[in-house]
Amino acid sequence: MTDIRDFRLDLGELSFYGQNLSRPESVLAEPDGTLWTSDNRGGVTRIDPDGRQQTIGRIQGEPNGLAMDPEGHIYIADIATGHIYRLYRDGRHQVVLDGVGDRQPLGAANFVFIDSQDRLWISVSTREIPWFVAAAHPRPDGYIVLVDEQGPRIVADGIYFPNEIRMDAAERYLYVAETMKRRMLRYPVHPDGSLGPQEIFGPEDLGFGAYVDGFAFDAEGNIWLTLILRNALGILTPDGSYHTVFEDVNQPALENAQAKLDAGQLTPEEMFACVGPTLQFPASVTFGGPDLRTVYLGSLAMPHLVTFRSPVPGLPMRHWRR
Numbered sequence: 001m002t003d004i005r006d007f008r009l010d011l012g013e014l015s016f017y018g019q020n021l022s023r024p025e026s027v028l029a030e031p032d033g034t035l036w037t038s039d040n041r042g043g044v045t046r047i048d049p050d051g052r053q054q055t056i057g058r059i060q061g062e063p064n065g066l067a068m069d070p071e072g073h074i075y076i077a078d079i080a081t082g083h084i085y086r087l088y089r090d091g092r093h094q095v096v097l098d099g100v101g102d103r104q105p106l107g108a109a110n111f112v113f114i115d116s117q118d119r120l121w122i123s124v125s126t127r128e129i130p131w132f133v134a135a136a137h138p139r140p141d142g143y144i145v146l147v148d149e150q151g152p153r154i155v156a157d158g159i160y161f162p163n164e165i166r167m168d169a170a171e172r173y174l175y176v177a178e179t180m181k182r183r184m185l186r187y188p189v190h191p192d193g194s195l196g197p198q199e200i201f202g203p204e205d206l207g208f209g210a211y212v213d214g215f216a217f218d219a220e221g222n223i224w225l226t227l228i229l230r231n232a233l234g235i236l237t238p239d240g241s242y243h244t245v246f247e248d249v250n251q252p253a254l255e256n257a258q259a260k261l262d263a264g265q266l267t268p269e270e271m272f273a274c275v276g277p278t279l280q281f282p283a284s285v286t287f288g289g290p291d292l293r294t295v296y297l298g299s300l301a302m303p304h305l306v307t308f309r310s311p312v313p314g315l316p317m318r319h320w321r322r
Helices: 132-136 251-262 268-272
Strands: 015-017 027-029 035-039 043-047 053-056 063-068 074-078 083-087 093-097 109-114 120-124 142-148 151-159 162-167 173-178 183-188 199-201 212-217 223-227 232-236 242-247 282-288 294-299 305-309
Touching: 027 063, 027 282, 027 294, 035 063, 035 294, 043 063, 043 074, 043 083, 063 109, 074 120, 083 109, 093 120, 093 142, 109 162, 120 162, 132 268, 142 162, 151 173, 151 183, 162 212, 173 212, 183 212, 223 282, 232 282, 251 268
Parallel strands: 212 282
Antiparallel strands: 015 305, 027 035, 035 043, 043 053, 063 074, 074 083, 074 109, 083 093, 109 120, 120 142, 142 151, 162 173, 173 183, 183 199, 212 223, 223 232, 232 242, 282 294, 294 305
16 A cells, blocks of 8 residues: 555656636546546536547536436536526536525535435535635635435534545545635435434644635545645545645745634735646646546636546546446
8 A cells, every 4th residue: 555645746646637727626537548627618618538628508607516326417507597407418408406495506616526325415615605705704604515316415514614525435525625714524324314423534634825715535544635725736645644645836825815714804906816837726636547646626716627647546436337
């Protein structure tokens, strides 16, 4: 077994993949080498193994987190409209969820995850749209929705900007990136889909400016995290220890943004000033390639994906098993 605690990279060891992408926040990889990225020009961009690209869909919003079901349909969490869409490969789409109970819209729907039972797990970062209000003035109004044969229901609430959500390999826990608390949470998953008490996994605070956005599991149970304002990638090991793999910190801009955030005065311009010269707001981690050792990072600001090789394979997503 590889000791992942020794894995670090210099920025010069990173490569870039794809071109002219527009807000490729989330990335899906298929076994044949095809990639799908979220794209605010309509839905997703497909990148074929030979590098050809095509933007697909006519969704008017801000496509964010992606998931793929066993039939190859793509589910999109639209953080601007509060809708969950099913997108077909020919570009057709339909709304599959826009509210829970009497709540419409959902709020800032951030991410969707599909488990081995084909249940949908959805993170809603804040009940308020636009989402930036909850980033500039953090509040515990984020929640998690489960959609199964019983319909949609809220299974966790009171979270400070829940971002990506995923299960471990055994599906014993649902893990949540609690962005505005700079930490990871997890919840025990019961057979009926209800969740046990909230637990903090790893450090209670990942540190100055370490706002975790996206994450993925590898085959050895490590959690790979993107820290969006530090332009960084880090790894949490199963024992809860953490280390940074690489980062591209714009320290003056980060200090200014943190001060404004602490004072409740953060603006989008001050947040986006934190981009680094090489990396700009890495937002997600995806394992791909035939051996699941090629890592792709999506982002909020880069026109391409960041890629490098991992010493360990990633945990296959649900659609890899179809």
